[in-house]
Amino acid sequence: MDIKQLKNKYPEGINFLLTGVGGQGTILASNVLADLGMALGFDVKKAEIHGMSQRGGNVISYIRWGEHVYSPIITKGEADIILAFEKLEALRSIEQISPDGMILINDYAIVPVTVSSGLSVYPDDENIQESLQKFTSNTYWVKGQDIAEEIGYPKASNVVLLGALTALLAIDPKEVLKVIAARISQKYISFNEQAFDSGYKTIQKRPD
Amino acid sequence: MKRILSGNEAVARGAWEAGCSVASGYPGTPSTEIMETFARYPNAYAEWATNEKVGLDVSIGAAYAGKRAISTMKHVGLNVAADALFYVAMTGVEAGLVIVSADDPSMHSSQNEQDNRQFAKFSRIPCLDPADSQEARDFTIAAFDLSEQFDTPVLLRMTTRVCHTSSPVEVTEQQQQIPEKGKYPRNPAKYVMIPANARRRHPVIEERVSELSRFAENFPYNRIEYRSKDLGIITGGVAYQYAREVFPNASILKLGMVYPLPVEMIRTFSESVEKVIVLEELDPFIEDQVRLMGIELYKPAKPINSDYAHTKSIFPIPGELNSAIVRHAAYLAGLINVDIKQEQINLNVPLPARPPTLCPGCPHRSSFYVLSKLKVPVNGDIGCYTLGVAPPLSTIDTCGCMGAGIGVAHGAAVAGDQERHVAVIGDSTFFHTGISALINVAYNRSNVITIIMDNRVTGMTGHQENPGTGFTLQNQATIELDIEKLVLACGIEKVLTVEAFQVDVIEKTLKQWMKEDGPAVLITREECALLPSARKRYLPLQVTDQCNGCTVCFRIGCPAILKSEELDPKYHRPLAIIDQELCTGCEICAQVCPRDAILFRDQVIALTKSEVG
Numbered sequence: 106m107d108i109k110q111l112k113n114k115y116p117e118g119i120n121f122l123l124t125g126v127g128g129q130g131t132i133l134a135s136n137v138l139a140d141l142g143m144a145l146g147f148d149v150k151k152a153e154i155h156g157m158s159q160r161g162g163n164v165i166s167y168i169r170w171g172e173h174v175y176s177p178i179i180t181k182g183e184a185d186i187i188l189a190f191e192k193l194e195a196l197r198s199i200e201q202i203s204p205d206g207m208i209l210i211n212d213y214a215i216v217p218v219t220v221s222s223g224l225s226v227y228p229d230d231e232n233i234q235e236s237l238q239k240f241t242s243n244t245y246w247v248k249g250q251d252i253a254e255e256i257g258y259p260k261a262s263n264v265v266l267l268g269a270l271t272a273l274l275a276i277d278p279k280e281v282l283k284v285i286a287a288r289i290s291q292k293y294i295s296f297n298e299q300a301f302d303s304g305y306k307t308i309q310k311r312p313d
Numbered sequence: 314m315k316r317i318l319s320g321n322e323a324v325a326r327g328a329w330e331a332g333c334s335v336a337s338g339y340p341g342t343p344s345t346e347i348m349e350t351f352a353r354y355p356n357a358y359a360e361w362a363t364n365e366k367v368g369l370d371v372s373i374g375a376a377y378a379g380k381r382a383i384s385t386m387k388h389v390g391l392n393v394a395a396d397a398l399f400y401v402a403m404t405g406v407e408a409g410l411v412i413v414s415a416d417d418p419s420m421h422s423s424q425n426e427q428d429n430r431q432f433a434k435f436s437r438i439p440c441l442d443p444a445d446s447q448e449a450r451d452f453t454i455a456a457f458d459l460s461e462q463f464d465t466p467v468l469l470r471m472t473t474r475v476c477h478t479s480s481p482v483e484v485t486e487q488q489q490q491i492p493e494k495g496k497y498p499r500n501p502a503k504y505v506m507i508p509a510n511a512r513r514r515h516p517v518i519e520e521r522v523s524e525l526s527r528f529a530e531n532f533p534y535n536r537i538e539y540r541s542k543d544l545g546i547i548t549g550g551v552a553y554q555y556a557r558e559v560f561p562n563a564s565i566l567k568l569g570m571v572y573p574l575p576v577e578m579i580r581t582f583s584e585s586v587e588k589v590i591v592l593e594e595l596d597p598f599i600e601d602q603v604r605l606m607g608i609e610l611y612k613p614a615k616p617i618n619s620d621y622a623h624t625k626s627i628f629p630i631p632g633e634l635n636s637a638i639v640r641h642a643a644y645l646a647g648l649i650n651v652d653i654k655q656e657q658i659n660l661n662v663p664l665p666a667r668p669p670t671l672c673p674g675c676p677h678r679s680s681f682y683v684l685s686k687l688k689v690p691v692n693g694d695i696g697c698y699t700l701g702v703a704p705p706l707s708t709i710d711t712c713g714c715m716g717a718g719i720g721v722a723h724g725a726a727v728a729g730d731q732e733r734h735v736a737v738i739g740d741s742t743f744f745h746t747g748i749s750a751l752i753n754v755a756y757n758r759s760n761v762i763t764i765i766m767d768n769r770v771t772g773m774t775g776h777q778e779n780p781g782t783g784f785t786l787q788n789q790a791t792i793e794l795d796i797e798k799l800v801l802a803c804g805i806e807k808v809l810t811v812e813a814f815q816v817d818v819i820e821k822t823l824k825q826w827m828k829e830d831g832p833a834v835l836i837t838r839e840e841c842a843l844l845p846s847a848r849k850r851y852l853p854l855q856v857t858d859q860c861n862g863c864t865v866c867f868r869i870g871c872p873a874i875l876k877s878e879e880l881d882p883k884y885h886r887p888l889a890i891i892d893q894e895l896c897t898g899c900e901i902c903a904q905v906c907p908r909d910a911i912l913f914r915d916q917v918i919a920l921t922k923s924e925v926g
């Protein structure tokens with residue numbers, strides 16, 4: 106798909122919602138999407154709430170691409186594409202998805218204290234899948250964490266998902282890699298390229 | 314050239330381009346990155362002040378001395394700096410002075426919600442309210458010019474969404490050259506606010522507001538966008554974005570300067586449209602003023618807020634707006650025909666919350682564990698340690714604003730409360746406003762026990778340097794304030810500094826002090842677990858088969874301690890396990906385990922050696 110096709114498919118622009126847990130690289134991924142949007146010639150807004158600095162809280166960011174973007178906030182039913190770096194957070198964000206929206210989920214759980222201390226239970230996979238189905242059939246599970254760990258760079262699950270997203274949107278992977286390279290330190294480029302490629306291939310290999 | 318900048322980065326950029334050379338502020342979400350960005354520019358001096366009032370005084374001092382200066386803070390910071398705001402509104406300045414207040418509608422990370430546009434009206438200074446990053450940069454530059462043109466400080470009012478949203482910004486690579494001023498002004502009639510001088514200044518600043526209001530008529534950042542004349546919207550700040558989104562065909566009067574207002578412009582606009590409404594976040598700040606001009610605003614058939622105390626007619630006062638909220642309110646007011654979709658698919662799955670908690674290895678945890686055992690009332694303060702309120706530690710009983718805890722504890726003591734009060738406060742908060750409260754405790758001899766939790770950094774706001782850390786904002790080596798000596802000098806005789814991870818020492822000391830009379834201060838010292846130097850020492854601990862699931866270690870609330878699936882054969886309670894990715898090896902759990910079932914660092918090292926060997 107070239108940019109024209111992308112714009113035809115999303116005439117109103119694209120709203121991305123990224124969600125994860127502190128330390129998962131949600132912010133890096135959202136910076137990449139914002140830069141990419143600019144590089145593709147869109148007007149762009151990227152909104153984050155920097156909460157408190159402790160580890161372990163939920164991190165959400167909104168990226169909007171469009172002809173002209175006004176509101177920085179994506180409200181209920183407005184997220185065209187959700188990138189969820191953690192399963193529970195995927196579920197928490199799903200009400201935001203647009204009617205035929207797409208969600209990419211990192212098949213990975215980070216257990217919150219409320220669960221480990223016995224106050225609540227972490228929903229099981231079946232439950233999560235069923236609930237997501239109610240909102241959209243466009244769900245893509247990616248073994249982002251496993252892939253990142255295999256590569257030997259466990260922090261790169263965010264980039265694995267960016268690879269998968271690139272394949273799904275049929276954007277030129279070189280364009281995306283260029284943007285990623287500009288955002289990370291030279292040392293980690295090869296890890297990130299591998300992560301990106303693996304993510305890209307998980308989608309390519311899928312039977313339609 | 315266009316680059317993508319957050320609102321905060323854009324303010325820093327604008328300040329630099331405007332030739333601002335001095336910045337002093339105090340960290341606070343959502344304002345912090347303005348200073349952090351500005352500090353990296355060449356030819357710029359930037360510092361973390363001890364608190365916002367000091368920061369503003371410093372910037373005023375620089376502006377008196379003829380240098381363009383900026384002072385940044387979160388909304389509540391301006392409460393602290395208000396005394397300075399009011400005198401500089403009276404004196405005016407020699408070179409441009411911009412005061413940045415970053416408001417936090419919806420309180421994403423704040424203790425209260427307040428609309429600081431009110432401060433501009435209260436102190437009679439102009440207020441600019443940007444709607445995106447481009448305006449954040451442009452308005453900052455305009456604010457410096459306004460400040461000099463009208464001899465007034467200018468309030469640049471930001472909000473969380475503008476601060477933390479990034480969008481493309483056109484910048485220039487040039488920094489304005491501000492001509493060197495000659496000598497320091499010796500002009501007591503203007504700068505010495507004794508009553509006789511102040512009385513002469515007051516009419517001057519009232520006249521200044523009138524002039525500004527006339528100037529606002531042609532201020533380029535106040536503009537009218539005519540579209541359909543059915544509906545006209547007066548708006549400012551980020552609310553403009555929601556106006557464009559929800560009412561794409563409406564005419565808009567976009568106010569870049571929200572105080573003072575351009576009366577004629579508003580009147581002309583209102584007369585040229587069928588209905589006129591005001592769309593703004595938080596207080597009816599513009600709305601009330603427009604009504605006072607005698608302009609008839611659109612009235613919903615069914616009034617939404619009709620009582621005298623609430624003059625905001627259509628949109629809610631509390632919380633930040635978004636297009637859904639605006640759409641729904643507009644629908645209720647009869648302005649649009651289609652409401653937001655209300656039907657909801659039921660999730661049917663309870664979602665476990667993911668609240669912020671003290672990190673694994675947080676040095677604050679030990680004191681809270683001991684306090685929860687002692688069951689004393691704890692008057693807290695603002696910082697990471699406020700999280701001591703969360704279960705299972707559940708130890709903080711009050712928390713209002715920075716520096717309040719010690720005073721509130723003292724108040725209970727002098728009121729004769731039966732229980733012994735403990736105040737807890739962080740290092741940065743102690744330097745901010747805690748010191749004066751502690752001097753009050755010493756001076757007025759109350760029984761308050763204060764714990765200063767010295768984690769060697771300003772943690773909550775993202776790890777800024779402070780007077781205790783040995784470095785400045787621009788990374789220069791400096792003094793490391795000695796808290797113990799300072800406390801002694803305040804007149805507190807009973808002071809002890811301990812390593813924060815020594816649970817037994819903290820417990821023994823506090824128990825002893827509870828039996829004795831008089832004020833006391835315990836300083837618990839240990840680096841925040843997220844600092845790079847602390848990260849180097851991470852060493853995850855292990856649970857042995859001695860564990861019988863007694864639950865004691867679960868009560869310290871460490872996210873790295875998990876209940877395993879495995880049950881103790883005798884009591885059928887889940888055994889403890891330690892998450893090897895999260896654990897830092899702080900040993901608090903190992904110390905509290907009654908069965909010595911958690912290996913200490915030395916034991917873990919010995920074990921790994923023997924396994925390897």
Ligand SMILES: Cc1ncc(C[n+]2csc(CCOP(=O)(O)OP(=O)(O)O)c2C)c(N)n1
Nearest residue numbers: 341695696697698739740741742771772773
């Ligand atoms: C008047 C005011 N200024 C700034 C803030 C933002 N703020 C909240 S906590 C905090 C600092 C906390 O640092 P410290 O006392 O060292 O505790 P730590 O978070 O490191 O535990 C700041 C600056 C505020 N709430 N109020």
Ligand code: SF4
Nearest residue numbers: 672675697772841842
């Ligand atoms: S950031 Fe530091 S001080 Fe704050 S909770 Fe984490 S370890 Fe504790």
Ligand code: SF4
Nearest residue numbers: 860862863864866906
């Ligand atoms: S405190 Fe010790 S014995 Fe009790 S559950 Fe924890 S590890 Fe097991």
Ligand code: SF4
Nearest residue numbers: 674871896899900902
């Ligand atoms: S040593 Fe214990 S208390 Fe400290 S981080 Fe590890 S599990 Fe948590």
